[in-house]
Amino acid sequence: xxxxxxxxxxxxxxxxxxxxxxxxxxxxxxxxxxxxxxxxxxxxxxxxxxxxxxxxxxxxxxxxxxxxxxxxxxxxxxxxxxxxxxxxxxxxxxxxxxxxxxxxxxxxxxxxxxxxxxxxxxxxxxxxxxxxxxxxxxxxxxxxxxxxxxxxxxxxxxxxxxxxxxxxxxxx
Amino acid sequence: xxxxxxxxxxxxxxxxxxxxxxxxxxxxxxxxxxxxxxxxxxxxxxxxxxxxxxxxxxxxxxxxxxxxxxxxxxxxxxxxxxxxxxxxxxxxxxxxxxxxxxxxxxxxxxxxxxxxxxxxxxxxxxxxxxxxxxxxxxxxxxxxxxxxxxxxxxxxxxxxxxxxxxxxxxxxxxxxxxxxxxxxxxxxxxxxxxxxxxxxxxxxxxxxxxxxxxxxxxxxxxxxxxxxxxxxxxxxxxxxxxxxxxxxxxxxxxxx
Numbered sequence: 001x002x003x004x005x006x007x008x009x010x011x012x013x014x015x016x017x018x019x020x021x022x023x024x025x026x027x028x029x030x031x032x033x034x035x036x037x038x039x040x041x042x043x044x045x046x047x048x049x050x051x052x053x054x055x056x057x058x059x060x061x062x063x064x065x066x067x068x069x070x071x072x073x074x075x076x077x078x079x080x081x082x083x084x085x086x087x088x089x090x091x092x093x094x095x096x097x098x099x100x101x102x103x104x105x106x107x108x109x110x111x112x113x114x115x116x117x118x119x120x121x122x123x124x125x126x127x128x129x130x131x132x133x134x135x136x137x138x139x140x141x142x143x144x145x146x147x148x149x150x151x152x153x154x155x156x157x158x159x160x161x162x163x164x165x166x167x168x169x170x171x172x
Numbered sequence: 173x174x175x176x177x178x179x180x181x182x183x184x185x186x187x188x189x190x191x192x193x194x195x196x197x198x199x200x201x202x203x204x205x206x207x208x209x210x211x212x213x214x215x216x217x218x219x220x221x222x223x224x225x226x227x228x229x230x231x232x233x234x235x236x237x238x239x240x241x242x243x244x245x246x247x248x249x250x251x252x253x254x255x256x257x258x259x260x261x262x263x264x265x266x267x268x269x270x271x272x273x274x275x276x277x278x279x280x281x282x283x284x285x286x287x288x289x290x291x292x293x294x295x296x297x298x299x300x301x302x303x304x305x306x307x308x309x310x311x312x313x314x315x316x317x318x319x320x321x322x323x324x325x326x327x328x329x330x331x332x333x334x335x336x337x338x339x340x341x342x343x344x345x346x347x348x349x350x351x352x353x354x355x356x357x358x359x360x361x362x363x364x365x366x367x368x369x370x371x372x373x374x375x376x377x378x379x380x381x382x383x384x385x386x387x388x389x390x391x392x393x394x395x396x397x398x399x400x401x402x403x404x405x406x407x408x409x410x411x412x413x414x415x416x417x418x419x420x421x422x423x424x425x426x427x428x
Contacts, residue, residue, distance in 0.1 A: 007215070007216060007219045008215060008219075010219055010223040011215050011216075011218050011219040011222070011223050013223070014218070014219070014222045014223035014226055014324075014327065015218070015222075015327060017226070017327075017331055018222075018326075018327025018328065018330055018331055019327070019330075020334075021327075021330035021331045021333065021334035021335075022327075022330045022368070022372070024334050025266070025330060025333060025334060025368045025371075026365060026368050028360075029262050029337070029356075029359050029360055029363050030360065030363045030364055030365045030367070030368060
């Protein structure tokens with residue numbers, strides 16, 4: 001009888017440990033999704049190019065995550081990507097003329113939507129659209145521009161100096 | 173000519189083996205409701221396969237986590253990204269390493285014990301004796317062991333992952349000086365509940381595979397000392413191969 005009691009006890013201990021580990025993994029190392037805790041409202045923005053923005057990406061203001069990207073669809077009538085975002089209802093004083101841009105977190109990080117506050121008196125409501133947008137930076141375009149400006153420099157030095165970047169100014 | 177015949181024979185043997193494992197599984201599943209009426213037997217088997225594997229799982233988890241910390245730090249610090257070590261470790265352990273290594277250890281520790289125990293019962297005619305007394309050996313011997321392993325493996329995998337994360341943290345934060353707050357907060361930001369569910373599903377699938385193979389091999393062992401030994405070896409080999417193949421297939425499905 002005594003040996004069966006210890007069997008039950010160690011089985012119980014084992015099961016308890018297992019569930020404790022599961023509880024730890026679920027509660028301590030996962031992020032709690034924004035839509036789960038509390039109310040939210042939806043806004044949308046139309047981008048020419050969203051780069052590699054994904055569903056579930058963060059929507060942040062001043063670096064603080066205030067929402068998540070709900071869905072991304074391609075609108076054939078305007079040839080633009082429509083990004084619907086869920087924003088925590090606690091942040092209900094975002095001006096309507098705010099600016100949404102697609103940014104990259106760090107050098108290798110994923111992309112997110114950054115919102116910069118505008119100066120208007122009206123605030124975003126459910127179903128509103130953010131009109132001022134900035135597309136994702138496409139590396140190829142950037143390299144093309146850079147290559148073109150270098151090409152100009154080689155061909156015509158005086159022209160590139162006149163419309164060159166700020167880094168040229170201290171030399172003058 | 174004879175090569176083809178041999179190949180055909182081998183293929184036929186393989187088909188027969190797959191068929192009889194499937195039939196064995198169905199016979200066990202048919203008895204599950206009746207086996208659940210005697211939970212004591214199942215608890216005993218959870219103790220045998222789970223609780224007794226706890227120490228090896230915890231020790232292996234700790235060291236795998238520690239080595240993950242060392243190697244991950246070595247690579248990531250080249251990019252100045254050593255703080256995302258937590259993310260890599262948590263996702264790698266939850267989705268792949270945790271369930272797979274646990275299943276391999278489980279096959280080695282618990283699967284062999286199951287196979288040799290049932291095989292010895294077969295060799296010493298205990299199973300025939302049960303049949304004589306109108307006790308169904310599938311219901312009395314096979315099903316409780318199968319269910320015990322099935323319940324124990326996912327729990328073991330979760331314990332393994334938690335301990336391994338502690339091991340990673342021990343090396344990365346305590347020893348190599350990765351910032352503790354960044355380590356945990358980046359991990360927390362990147363890991364979703366779905367990732368834990370993935371690991372749990374994998375654990376359950378490997379639980380079914382490993383316990384089924386162990387119980388089947390023991391139950392159908394040739395009733396000699398050599399036969400039981402061979403059944404034990406086959407349990408480990410087939411379990412390991414099956415777990416790795418299943419892992420690839422599950423990962424393909426889960427990445428969709």
